[in-house]
Amino acid sequence: MANLKDLGEFGLINRLSRKFKHQASDTVLPLGDDCAVYSANASKNQLVSTDALVENIHFNLSTISPEQLGQKAIAVNLSDIAAMGGTPTRVLITLGISNKISTSFLDQLYKGVHKICTIHNVELFGGDTVSSPNSFFINITVIGETKRGKLFTRKGAKKGDLIFTTGTLGDSSLGLKIQSLKKWKCSSNSRKHLLEKHLNPIPRLKESQLLIRSTCKITSMIDISDGLAQDLQHICKQSGVGALIYEEKLPKSPAFTKVCSDNNLKPLPLILNGGEDYELLFTLPSDGVKNLYRQFEKAEALVTHIGEITASSNKVSLLKKNGKREILPQSSGFNHF
Amino acid sequence: MANLKDLGEFGLINRLSRKFKHQASDTVLPLGDDCAVYSANASKNQLVSTDALVENIHFNLSTISPEQLGQKAIAVNLSDIAAMGGTPTRVLITLGISNKISTSFLDQLYKGVHKICTIHNVELFGGDTVSSPNSFFINITVIGETKRGKLFTRKGAKKGDLIFTTGTLGDSSLGLKIQSLKKWKCSSNSRKHLLEKHLNPIPRLKESQLLIRSTCKITSMIDISDGLAQDLQHICKQSGVGALIYEEKLPKSPAFTKVCSDNNLKPLPLILNGGEDYELLFTLPSDGVKNLYRQFEKAEALVTHIGEITASSNKVSLLKKNGKREILPQSSGFNHF
Secondary structure (H helix, E strand, O other): OOOHHHHHHHHHHHHHHOOOOOOOOOEEEOOOOOOEEEOOOOOEEEEEEEEEEEEOOOEOOOOOOHHHHHHHHHHHHHHHHHHOOOEEEEEEEEEEEOOOOOHHHHHHHHHHHHHHHHHOOOEEEEEEEEEOOOOOEEEEEEEEEEEOOOOOOOOOOOOOOEEEEEOOOOHHHHHHHHHHOOOOOOOHHHHHHHHHHHHOOOOOHHHHHHHHHOOOOOOEEEEOOOOHHHHHHHHHHHHOOEEEEEHHHOOOOHHHHHHHHHOOOOHHHHHHHOOOOOOEEEEEOHHHHHHHHHHHHHOOOOEEEEEEEEOOOOOEEEEOOOOOEEEOOOOOOOOOO | OOOHHHHHHHHHHHHHHOOOOOOOOOEEEOOOOOOEEEOOOOOEEEEEEEEEEEEOOOEOOOOOOHHHHHHHHHHHHHHHHHHOOOEEEEEEEEEEEOOOOOHHHHHHHHHHHHHHHHHOOOEEEEEEEEEOOOOOEEEEEEEEEEEOOOOOOOOOOOOOOEEEEEOOOOHHHHHHHHHHOOOOOOOHHHHHHHHHHHHOOOOOHHHHHHHHHOOOOOOEEEEOOOOHHHHHHHHHHHHOOEEEEEHHHOOOOHHHHHHHHHOOOOHHHHHHHOOOOOOEEEEEOHHHHHHHHHHHHHOOOOEEEEEEEEOOOOOEEEEOOOOOEEEOOOOOOOOOO
């Protein structure tokens, strides 16, 4: 029998869910995307997603404050709603409380939760508090909605579509790196920017709403949580296409570029595989691009053309600065087993 | 600052959620009942609830099989839907996987999940798989629905209403007890019955549907997960009433009675505080009782009149067999901190 390490996260999910055939009559999109979707009525879709963060796997309590953790736990779930073009409405929170956790820690955690829920008009809608013998954990279920017929999914990218991302990439994983080591050449401003991107990611709900309301025909979308390479592979796999991205077009923040250069760090692995960017990655036909740029400029939001969809099924290639093409390895998911 | 032990589970939940004022316009019932409820459309309510089970807190892998655990994790969540008169439609499952967990363990766990989901027509609608350093955990979010205007809540019991419970009480906690000790006088049939009630609780969806479709005017309902005393206190608190229950009326299975008597065990603490019965506890005016009995008889389901609602706010009293009355202590929640 395959062991968990060999299966990887995606292999495991496929294995466990393959026998489940029942679909309710109002299911719009079953599990397998950023959210699963059902239509509670004729005008709205209900989006649902769940994500857990575990101490010493996803975060370290010596490097993130409880307030930041509360905010981030909600943010990464709201990002799943953003990836589908949705508006978040409700969250349910399960806390697994280990014996070193204090009341004041939980007060601070909920201060962070409250902050981000207030910004995005999200209702605290339930939860569970349980004891957890060793590690603190937090599981969030988020509910959101879109208008019927308005929904971004991973499936739908077509050959010739252009690939875009919001924001800049790699900041979060570089933030994680500089947090754990002290001997970095890094200005305090750069440090602040990179840590902020790692500890306090902003779910791209504004950009997502801009896209869902625009006349741009977005053909696929995902949020970059596991790294550009892997998340682009999800789009390719579900759409039955390939992708080519250009190294020189990948958007980098000035702080990221400077810290990589000052410390002899290769930027590419951080951008491609670092993860936790929580930017939106999406595709659209080239005739919509002018419109897209105009709308993002108006909204003062960053968007960058990074590549195009190709016919070479499931293959994500990188055109390097030196002119060479490289096929990026397929990932079986973030392998924490 | 209060510590977690002093606060208890309910105190903690109140403390953490009190600042959250935002309610979406379509919220029917905010957090604080077995499920929170919103109205996605004019004809249906959406019910949502979440519950986690943690290794060595809620279960011990040496005494429950992975298949039983999968089934039970879903069952206790479906019980929350039953408590509101709902029909479960979907579940999302988060697995916190420790390194001693194997692929075959997870296959068996999902065999149990699949079994109960198939029985109740529930769709697997998403989830997350994460690594958990020490203890295995499973978090379930369940979604269900009721017709608008058809909803049982903890609030609404009135002085003079009669109190009923489905099934028999105490079996599950006695099952837990006999599982952990070997020197019990207990026939194999009794053992089987009690273990089955502990390891494989049946969510009372059939009884709940019977009640929601009947003309009986159910004034309040809850499922007994933390023990009769505590869950009745929830009804009393939310309804602003008190309750009197009769020791001699509390429904016991023959196996429970025999094993308690053969082993010199007091049945009352198991019935009042044992928990995990997952029976329905509900109230209705006395003029609906004949109708209630007729319907339960027809459905071959057990229902027992165990007491009545009184005016003495928040106080749950027990009329003992010796004629004495005793006020049951208030609980601050299952205190696992």
